[in-house]
Amino acid sequence: MNAAWFRDRRPSRYDLALGLVTGGVIAFNGITGIGLGGVDLRRFDVVGALLVAAVTAATILRRRYPVPTAVTNLTCMLLWFLLGFYGRVILIVPIIVCVTLTIVLGRWSGILAGLLTIGFGTGTIRLLFSDHRFVDYSVIAVLLALSSVAFGEAIRYNLAWRKVMTERVAQLERERDAEAARLVNEERLRIAYEVHDVIAHSIASISVQAGVASHVIDRRPEKAKESLDAIKQTSTEALGELRSVLGALRSQDANLDERHPAASLRRLPELTRMAEAAGLHATVTVLGEPATLPAAVELAAYRIVQEALTNVVRHAHASKVAIQLTYRSDALGITVEDDGSGSGSFGGSGSGLAGMRERARTLGGTFDAGRVGGGFQVACQLPVESR
Template identity: 45%
Template sequence: MPAQGNALTRARDRLRAHPVACDALLAAAVLAAMVLGSFVDPHGDGTGPTFGIRTPGPAGVVLMMLGAAALVARRRAPLRALAVTGAVTVAEFVAGDPPAPVAMSAVVALYTVASRTDRPTTWRVGLATMTVLTAVAMSFGSSPWYAQQNLGVFAWTGMAAAAGDAVRSRRAFIDAIRERADRAERTREEEARRRVAEERLRIARDLHDVVAHHIALVNVQAGVAAHVMDKRPDQAKEALAHVREASRSALDELRATVGLLRQSGDPEAPTEPAPGLAVLDDLLDTFRNAGLPVRLARTDQDTHLPSAVDLAAYRIIQEALTNVRKHAGQGATAEVSVLRVGRTVEVTVLDDGTAPVQAVGAPGAAGAPGGHGLVGMRERVGALGGALTAGPRYGGGFRVQAILPLTTRGGEDGAT
């Protein structure tokens, strides 16, 4: 049975690949059926139909051949094929004696029209074909108008139109299912690509923030240690201790970030690195130890933030202070405020640096070509549906302010 099924499938595929040859075979089969039918006398000798008592005339043979030949073009021009077969059938009804079953070609052509056009066309053409052929058969046929074969013309043409319309509807239904499946597959692929791109951006932001912050602190403390190594070894040791602490913190955060890539199929695995505003004081101490005075004001102690908002606020403060330490110049101070305002949390970082404001974290500026600090901040805030403003302050310095909603786009509500 499987071999038979495979053979049928291959034969069907070959016929679909050569539609003209398929139609030619169908036309030959219809011609053979019409020729055989022309030898049948439906009335016979009174006991039933008989075969071979009558024979088709030359005109009938010509009409049958014309009707079959028109079916070769039934797919390319279905309406024209129906017009030709219908005209041949009418001519046979009017002049055919003895009659030949030329109407069979018109039935096949009508089925093709119904299966390859729309429903309104099927209704109009089908009713017109049934009406004309039945009326001509009743008016000009050799049998009485109420003869069974005249009603058969009406029945066969009606069934051909109905069958063709059913096939067209089923084909359209299958095509719609395939189109929906293809669209769903494309949507899944696009969603997967979008998620991959978002994850790459998120990991890139986290790695940038961790590396930029801790490497900047290590650089500062290493410079201090090298400067005072000979004259003040105690201070050099303290600076090296800060270097060791900053490097250890960098390794811990890198391990937490990269560890996310190794976790698969674990619903309990964290989806974000650990840092948040709960350890903000520790973050500020690292900058103070590096020589940057930082003041803090916050009114969010009683607010439970969503994890994404908590991490974003922490990273924005970290990146902004890193930019201050790198670009604001010697003697600069910074102020950090975290305020609860309605359904939002406002995070602001100010400095009074004297360096050109273009260099303060601005991508492509002198001294920091191709930086991604502000870009990463904007991406973080935008992903949460918030707003970020960054620019120079009147009188000198720089200001970064982020407004983060307490209800994230994912629906997590952190307001308490």
């Protein structure tokens, strides 16, 4: 149904209050004769009571049935004057009509209601009053209708502005919550990658050393002892680094254990020693002039090399691994290539490669991994700030 005729909005307690007050004031004015006078041709009777009841009901329902109640109110007002009931308080009715239609249906509907009110009002005035009073009352009717429409438009604009502001605040709150959730998720992923890189590399090295010890413990006890010593050293370093990672999550404990410095390329020899302890021949090549890198780039580069070596130890069945760092003014290039033949070079479930790719992507870099020649290669470019 057309919104001008019916709106699915039940009357509120404010509508009820306005309707009762309007009807009560009109009835009081008509019964007692106190207040603004009218044509004074007829005493208040049952017909007057019916008109007041109709005005009251129409005012209460005005926002649910905008046009029907507006027609009812204006008709009742005209009949009130034509039948000669006392009092001009009923002139509040066209004010309510114009204001309501402007707010509910918009500016042009309010203007149309104002014009109709002016037309019917001046016509009634012409029938009831002499020429000199007709001009005065007509001017009053015009000003009353125009001011009612203007007042309704001001209220409509204020309501629309408040609605826009409310929606904007709600949108900002949703965006804030979404951004907070995104940051929390990113931090969870970062922590997960950090812990994964620390644990996976150490466990892989420990697993290899334990296998060697188990294999040679009867024939070469000294070799088994070396492997067990390597396991002890690796586990101690892993625990220390894990404590550093977890300690960094608490600002007051950021320097929880200074014996285990933050992960950076300065600790690259530790990674190669672990790889060699697992039976790999590891080489490191540095191209370009080494320079101080941003902390985020240092950490990402170290973790990428660490995870790549972990994959080689666990999956590649390789004998050699070559690490190459290329320092440029705009980026750091990292390449880790092995000569393995195992299909596991792809990192088992793929979480390791996903972590390396995510680290590079977060810094705006590129990442690529795949088989090359007779082995597997991990290559990435990490952009750095101008130094």
